[in-house]
Amino acid sequence: MSEVTMLGMPGVKEVRPRTREGRTYFVRTFGCQMNEHDSERIAGLLESDGMSPVGTAEEADLVVLNTCTIRENADTKLYGYLGSLKRLKDDRPDLRIAVGGCSAQKERDIIQERAGWVDVVFGTHNVHRVVDLLDHAEEWGPITEIWDETKTVDDIPSGLPVHRESDHSAWVTITIGCNNSCTFCIVPIVRGAEISRRPGDVIREVERLAESGVKEITLLGQNVNSYGRDLDLNGRKPLFADLLRRVGAVEGIERVRYTSPHPKDFREDVAFAMAETPSVCEQIHFPLQSGSDRILARMHRGYTAERFLRKLEMMRSIVPGLNASTDVIVGFPGETEEDFQKTLDVMAQARFDNAFMFQFSPRPGTPAADYPDHVDPDVVQERFDRLVAQQNRITFERNQEEVGTIQRVMVEGPSKRDAKIATTRTRGNKIVHIPGTWDAGTFLEARIVEAAPHYLRGELAS
Ligand code: SF4
Numbered sequence: 001m002s003e004v005t006m007l008g009m010p011g012v013k014e015v016r017p018r019t020r021e022g023r024t025y026f027v028r029t030f031g032c033q034m035n036e037h038d039s040e041r042i043a044g045l046l047e048s049d050g051m052s053p054v055g056t057a058e059e060a061d062l063v064v065l066n067t068c069t070i071r072e073n074a075d076t077k078l079y080g081y082l083g084s085l086k087r088l089k090d091d092r093p094d095l096r097i098a099v100g101g102c103s104a105q106k107e108r109d110i111i112q113e114r115a116g117w118v119d120v121v122f123g124t125h126n127v128h129r130v131v132d133l134l135d136h137a138e139e140w141g142p143i144t145e146i147w148d149e150t151k152t153v154d155d156i157p158s159g160l161p162v163h164r165e166s167d168h169s170a171w172v173t174i175t176i177g178c179n180n181s182c183t184f185c186i187v188p189i190v191r192g193a194e195i196s197r198r199p200g201d202v203i204r205e206v207e208r209l210a211e212s213g214v215k216e217i218t219l220l221g222q223n224v225n226s227y228g229r230d231l232d233l234n235g236r237k238p239l240f241a242d243l244l245r246r247v248g249a250v251e252g253i254e255r256v257r258y259t260s261p262h263p264k265d266f267r268e269d270v271a272f273a274m275a276e277t278p279s280v281c282e283q284i285h286f287p288l289q290s291g292s293d294r295i296l297a298r299m300h301r302g303y304t305a306e307r308f309l310r311k312l313e314m315m316r317s318i319v320p321g322l323n324a325s326t327d328v329i330v331g332f333p334g335e336t337e338e339d340f341q342k343t344l345d346v347m348a349q350a351r352f353d354n355a356f357m358f359q360f361s362p363r364p365g366t367p368a369a370d371y372p373d374h375v376d377p378d379v380v381q382e383r384f385d386r387l388v389a390q391q392n393r394i395t396f397e398r399n400q401e402e403v404g405t406i407q408r409v410m411v412e413g414p415s416k417r418d419a420k421i422a423t424t425r426t427r428g429n430k431i432v433h434i435p436g437t438w439d440a441g442t443f444l445e446a447r448i449v450e451a452a453p454h455y456l457r458g459e460l461a462s
Helices: 033-048 074-091 102-107 110-114 127-140 187-191 199-211 240-248 268-276 293-299 305-318 337-350 377-400
Strands: 003-006 024-029 062-067 096-101 120-122 143-146 169-173 216-220 255-259 283-285 323-330 354-359 406-414 421-426 431-435 443-451 456-460
Touching: 024 033, 033 062, 033 096, 033 127, 033 169, 033 216, 062 074, 062 102, 074 096, 074 102, 074 110, 096 102, 096 127, 102 110, 102 120, 102 187, 120 127, 127 143, 169 199, 199 216, 199 240, 216 240, 240 255, 240 268, 268 305, 293 337, 305 323, 305 337, 323 337, 323 377, 337 377, 354 377, 377 443, 406 431, 431 443
Parallel strands: 003 143, 024 062, 062 096, 096 120, 120 143, 169 216, 216 255, 283 323, 323 354, 431 456
Antiparallel strands: 406 421, 406 443, 421 431, 443 456
């Protein structure tokens, strides 16, 4: 039987310090950038404890699953994967298994009830405790520790060691949780209410990253535009626009991006901060979700299609050359052909550079999962195909508009298909392939010579 504890609550046993020098770990990450960033922090903590990464669960002494509840059949997949780990553990009883992320937060002690071979279950905000929890499991047996929702900003640890996949780009979390209640989304349920980090803590983290050679920062939050509303700094609430300017001014940081803004909360001051801070990139991910006001209301998104388009226009007028992408859900419960046509119309007007398009899939525990009027899957598929065809055409046209321009690009590494070609990225977040080899993180001036549907080709401009 596992022991369930809350962070910092009585009953958490003290454990003796130890290190895992020479032992190996494998982290498997499901889901979004927030999870990928958490996995980097988990890896950093494990490496600080002496462990080294390996590429497969079979080679590892510790397997960490950082889970997501967003994908379809997430629970089935999680327990399926845990079943295969059980076979490994039967052969190697010393194998340790830890499960974190959104499914862990949502399922709580159910995971160890269903999969008794799991050693540690930790919640979405208990990442910093992973080494202590492993110590506990090795000493006293399986443990589950889930975020206690009474915690405040002071409980968010800053300055954790991080193992980053890239030396030149890093994510920095500015808020956790979400105060909205989009009816399709599980995040407020599993990640709790929004908590903002203090600006000083964020800036110190960015300064440390800059000192270690990082040139590109992406600020992360479920709704960056409501950053700071829960803080009180001598009677004042810090604004996201001010944070953006301060991050952009950190010496050594050449590119700043952020994700995700919320259309209902986006204000002009952020657009001006983008335009007036040279390191902040002309790029925004602006999630539409639907072009029908009726469906937007059912989703609890808090804006109409017209208001959304007005905000996009405002941003484009303030930030020249803005590159915009979006998310759209097709087949939300109750969506009629007329609703879907409105989505096509808004997407045609918005002319996004790129779009992430999804077919609605119910998340257990969300209001939308219980709506009675789900759309026939064949109808959803047919609408989805029409939307994708329209967007692919627009994306290609937007890419063609870049041909002939000169752009400052950052090298990400050799192309996966041809090591003699470098994969680079524009400030607007478009991929440009350029013949040649350079170190990742190198900046080049590139002339765009050709557009493909999903990337650009370029050459050195001088
Ligand atoms: S804003 Fe909506 S979609 Fe985004 S995390 Fe919050 S509830 Fe989910």
